[in-house]
Amino acid sequence: MREPLVSRMRAFGTTIFAEMSALALRTGSINLGQGFPDTDGPASMLEEAVRAVRSGANQYPPGPGVPELRQAVSEHRAAHYGLGYAADGEVLVTVGATEAIAAAVLALCEPGDEVIAFEPYYDSYAASIALAQARLTAVTLRPVEGRFTFDPAELRAAVTPRTRVILVNSPHNPTGTVFTREELTVIAELCQERGLIAITDEVYEHLTFDGVEHVPLATLPGMRERTVMISSAGKSFSVTGWKTGWVCAPVELVRAVTTVKQFLTFTASAPWQLAVAHGLRHELAWVAELRAGLQHKRDRLMEGLAAAGFEVLRPAGTYFVQTDIRPLGFTDGLELTRRLPELAGVVAIPTQVFYDHPERGGHFVRFAFCKKDEVIDEAVTRLKRLSSG
Secondary structure (H helix, E strand, C coil), X not given: CCXXXXXXXXXXXXXXXXXXXXXXXXXXXXXXXXXXXXXXXXXXXXXXXXXXXXXXXXXXXXCCCCHHHHHHHHHHHHHHHCCCCCCCCCEEEECHHHHHHHHHHHHHCCCCXXXXXXXXCCHHHHHHHHHXXXXXXXXXXXXXXXXXXXXXXXXXXXXXXXXXXXXEECCCCCCCXXXXXXXXXXXXXXXXXXXXXXXXXCCCCCCECCCXXXXXXXXXXXXXXXXXXXXXXXXXXXXXXXXXXXXXXXXXXXXXXXXXXXXXXXCCCHHHHHHHHHHHHHCHHHHHHHHHHHHHHHHHHHHHHHHCCCEEECCCECCEEEEECHHHCCCCXXXXXXXXXXXXXXXXXXXXXXXXXXXXXXXXXXXXXXCCHHHHHHHHHHHCHHHHC
């Protein structure tokens, strides 16, 4: 029998997250790889989910999402960003942001179209683009004065007559950078000049540090009408397992994404939707406390990683710290992370797997700081073996 997997997906295989999480489990290592917190979200939101289950919200909800959540999302966009999205027609609930991204790419790209993404990029981007039989064009983010950024000239040169979409992730996973208003203006002007649609992955919108502002691309002049804005509850409320996300966009773009989404999952779990609606309306103070706590954890891990011999790049948002491993005598992040359980009893993620040009990120390794302080401290103690041994 011939290879059953379609050719366009053969390059993907098992995700690096599955590989490293399995490695952590097999070796008993501390898992600072996959970005999930080890504490739960706000108690009232969890109780709202229980209440929803017990009150009978266990059948199919409406395909676009329960009205309560769509209205709460609409109110949130208006209150935080001054963006008006109609709950009926301009908000679509999805099974997490990952489904929203896949449905958007599949809906908007014809075979042969080109999608620009900033590398290193979240691994689902490349898979979604491949499923659409489109082509990914990577524009590299490079460290400049301690933060990752892009060269505007390189971005402009990446656009061709076949370019259809630009995928913008800010706050950015895995680098932790938050695009400035000036950087976003470059993207916005290019989208308008060349007629591009922007898909924005904003799942870490509430998790920025040091007073850094998250600016949605859709708030810039001329961009609301050409932006598919994606977010989710998982990161903001520490409920990554709920897989509850949403799309906000003009009616015609939401209609396109919905047409695809309805044949992927049709709808999303009703109890989680009702609980997230409660969270958006009543638990944003909890989110602010989470952000402050994560900033403390970031600083705790950064200090420990620097003491262990890594060169550390300071993230302005997300769950992650990028490190340069060359001061420790290593140059291949994939090789190091596969050996790290043996060397130090810790699991991390090699950043190079998120590049089209792996050689540009071979010396970077990503660590997650969304863990309990005692877990971070123990991981740091173990990582110090790298420089002391």
